[in-house]
Amino acid sequence: MIEKSRVDRLGSGTATIGLIFNPLSGRIRKRKDAIRRALTEIPGATCREVTNAHEINASVGAFIDAGVDLLVIVGGDGTLQGVLCHLFATQPRSSWPILAVVPGGTTNMTALDLGILGDPESVLQKLRNSLLKQAPPVLRQRHVLCIEQTGVAKIYGMFFGVGLIARAVIFSQSRIKKLGITGEIYAAIITLGYLAGVLLGFRKGSWAPVKMSIIEGNAELHRGAFAFLFASTLDRLLFGMRPYWGQEQEPLHVTFIQQQRKHPLRSLLQLLSGHGDALKEKNGYYSRNTQALELLVDDVYVVDGESYRAAGGDGPLRITAAGPVSFLAPEGVKEKL
Known part of the structure; x- marks a missing residue:
């Protein structure tokens, strides 16, 4: 206050x-x-x-x-x-x-x-x-994201990403940033790179899935291989996108997509254009608003462009909304x- x-x-x-x-x-x-x-x-x-x-x-x-x-x-x-x-x-x-x-x-x-x-x-x-x-x-x-895991100092930020999003950001920082490209042009290059990978059927490197369990309220919601998961307390992201469609009145917006999903290219365009509410869970597309979420994952993740590593042996990675x-x-x- x-x-x-x-x-x-x-x-x-x-x-x-x-x-x-x-x-x-x-x-x-x-x-x-x-x-x-x-x-x-x-x-x-x-x-x-x-x-x-x-x-x-x-x-x-x-x-x-x-x-x-x-x-x-x-x-x-x-x-x-x-x-x-x-x-x-x-x-x-x-x-x-x-x-x-x-x-x-x-x-x-x-x-x-x-x-x-x-x-x-x-x-x-x-x-x-x-x-x-x-x-x-x-x-x-x-509100602000609070990301915590046993034995690691708490991390605060506005955007969390794991899976393809994290790999793409890390890759772009080593290659695209060196060219001096910033802003929405920078983001567009990353987005177009992903679209190209989807069209070509890539499943390795920056397009490799992340394996994890997603837990809310002590109940496991989903387990498996996911293309990506992101969470944010921001209402809109780059290009004015609002790529979440949960109806719950909570500050933490979460969207995640299974690796094996239907209509990947068409669905991604719907997601980017703000029409994610047309996507169905039965086809591998999920979005919800919550106060807290836990991930059992052993992989890299990013918070506001900074990269970190979640160690599966240290227990769940917990994401909550702090503030406002x-x-x-x-x-x-x-x-x-």
Whole structure:
């Protein structure tokens, strides 16, 4: 719960502001000097540059100690994930500042879901205008994924993927990212690559299935080989997609697809175009909303583009919804419907 005093100071123009800037983020690398100049125009702000987890933790800690009211993350989904992990691990929710996101990464799914579009400089200009306007701030609430397994520190983020999704992200980071491609073009290349693999009948490498058991409420829902599973607390993903169709009133959206499913190409197009509700469980397509989910799996997975490994011998991988967290919507940003 955000303290009302922080909201009041933000609306009156007296808020203290911390900026976390990752100059190595995908959309920032080639324009970091221009973005640094834009950062200096944020009124009353202190900026700290970060390039790794240690620097993120130290910077977040310093801003918390300073009592900042607004913490602006200028970077990608991975930078935001690092901030969230440190805040959840070290701070009670009552001491959190309000968060703001400036999309500077490769995919920027959280910013897109919040309706924050444009290059980093234009978003910073909107943020500056909002702060100078001295009006009640517009806040958006989003839950956050919490991923935990025995013997491993909790991981927090907005998007979880295992199976083909994880393999494709890991592959693309080693190949496509080196070309300097970011944003929706980057995501489109990955998507088209998967479509090509489906058409060609690939079942190995990046197209290899993941074997796992899916558990909810101590009951095993499914067991077998799956093409992929993803979970997110975001309402929409890249390209404005909403690839889930569960009807439950819960914050954690989960979609998973069996390896042996019917009509793979047609169904994938329905999934990507937001018509997943036409897909049937009997054909291998599943989607539901929940508060918690457990996976018995021994494979790699990704959270906001960062890769990890689930060890089957350490028990189930548990995914729950934490939060919600308050994000500032700069001037001119509208909630997506």
